[in-house]
Amino acid sequence: MNKKETRLVDTVCIKVGGSTLDAPGFLADFAASVAAISKDFFPVIVHGGGKDIGRQLDLLKKDYKFVEGMRVTDAETVSTVQMVLSGDVNKRIVNALQTAGINGLGISGVDCNFLSATRMTVKGQDIGFVGTVKRVDTRIIDLCAKNGIVPVVSPISRDKSGNIYNVNADLAASEIAKALHAGHLVFISDVAGVLVNGAVVRSIKTTDIEGLIADGHIKGGMIPKVRGARESVENGVAQVHICGWNGKETLGKELNLKTSSGTVVLA
Numbered sequence: 001m002n003k004k005e006t007r008l009v010d011t012v013c014i015k016v017g018g019s020t021l022d023a024p025g026f027l028a029d030f031a032a033s034v035a036a037i038s039k040d041f042f043p044v045i046v047h048g049g050g051k052d053i054g055r056q057l058d059l060l061k062k063d064y065k066f067v068e069g070m071r072v073t074d075a076e077t078v079s080t081v082q083m084v085l086s087g088d089v090n091k092r093i094v095n096a097l098q099t100a101g102i103n104g105l106g107i108s109g110v111d112c113n114f115l116s117a118t119r120m121t122v123k124g125q126d127i128g129f130v131g132t133v134k135r136v137d138t139r140i141i142d143l144c145a146k147n148g149i150v151p152v153v154s155p156i157s158r159d160k161s162g163n164i165y166n167v168n169a170d171l172a173a174s175e176i177a178k179a180l181h182a183g184h185l186v187f188i189s190d191v192a193g194v195l196v197n198g199a200v201v202r203s204i205k206t207t208d209i210e211g212l213i214a215d216g217h218i219k220g221g222m223i224p225k226v227r228g229a230r231e232s233v234e235n236g237v238a239q240v241h242i243c244g245w246n247g248k249e250t251l252g253k254e255l256n257l258k259t260s261s262g263t264v265v266l267a
Helices: 028-038 050-059 075-099 139-146 169-180 207-213 222-234 250-254
Strands: 011-016 042-047 104-108 117-120 123-137 148-156 164-167 182-186 204-205 238-242 263-266
Touching: 011 028, 011 050, 011 169, 028 042, 028 075, 028 182, 042 075, 042 139, 042 169, 050 075, 075 104, 075 123, 075 148, 075 164, 075 169, 117 164, 117 169, 117 222, 139 148, 148 222, 164 169, 169 222, 182 222, 204 207, 207 222, 207 263, 222 238, 222 263
Parallel strands: 011 042, 011 182, 042 148, 104 148, 123 164, 182 238, 204 263
Antiparallel strands: 117 123, 238 263
């Protein structure tokens, strides 16, 4: 990555999910794709790991459920989530970057109070130690930018009393992109983009999102993605992309509207 002073528009916040991370060969290709765009952009990677969490909870014979795409998380579960995300998944991504010649630093929202959270409710329902980001302290990201280091962020966060929260990675990526005034926010999904009647919609206006959710076109884990995208666009992020993974050239192509194949969320 170039060590020149990074302009805000050069920042690309990239969120990658657990389903994609599991694909054979993905990590090596992803690292190569990050290396390719690092010539022109400063990448900030935010990751989930839902499948890894699910497998670990199954091994522990721990039941769990989802409410509007958010995992209900009790005290025992949040400890497991932190172990999986901030430990195993985070370091797998960092290791892949290092192998591709990119200096990566694995952090979570807990480190340096990067992400300060409060407890989230969904339609008035308490879903446990699930948090929503209230404040982003960008100083640790600024240090990375100045020193040619790509930050890899686990969304696990804390509140001022030291409670640990499971924060949805899509929403965390949105808050980070807003705080950094990023030029781009890219959600890499296990589908090619936002699907309506089985086809990828090339662009969606922010005002159409809740209607598409209400009509059942957008559901499950895509709900926090598009809501995070809307919040980002409404708060200054220039472009938000939701796309599938198509090999090493994916990021370069998606950052160019002429070659992108996913969905772009527009104001």
